[in-house]
Amino acid sequence: MFCTHCGNKLDPSSRFCPACGTSVPLAATPFVDLFSSTGKLVRPRLNRMVAGVCVAFAQQYGWDLTVVRIVTALLIVLTGVGALAYIAAWVIIPEEPLVLPTKSI
Ligand SMILES: [Zn+2]
Structure with a gap:
């Protein structure tokens, strides 16, 4: 090139x-790489602090979980819009399905 x-x-x-x-x-x-992902956006059951919204986005897009949490906290504290967005994401993003042990009879 x-x-x-x-x-x-x-x-x-x-x-x-x-x-x-x-x-x-x-x-x-x-920037495109930042939002390229495979798989479905779910809220994982592990590692969560409140509802797992930050973990969901961090896992989905490969972001640093700590950075996602700091940015989310700043948005909530500074703008108030972050709180609404967090609650909306909490409602919209499905929870990760429980992995149950398979029964062997
Ligand atoms: Zn040149």
């Missing part, structure tokens, strides 16, 4: 042109 600004040859993994500093457009930007 080549720089769209100066035509310099670029390393496929580089995000900026080393010659002119132009940012290289990527198909998969970090």
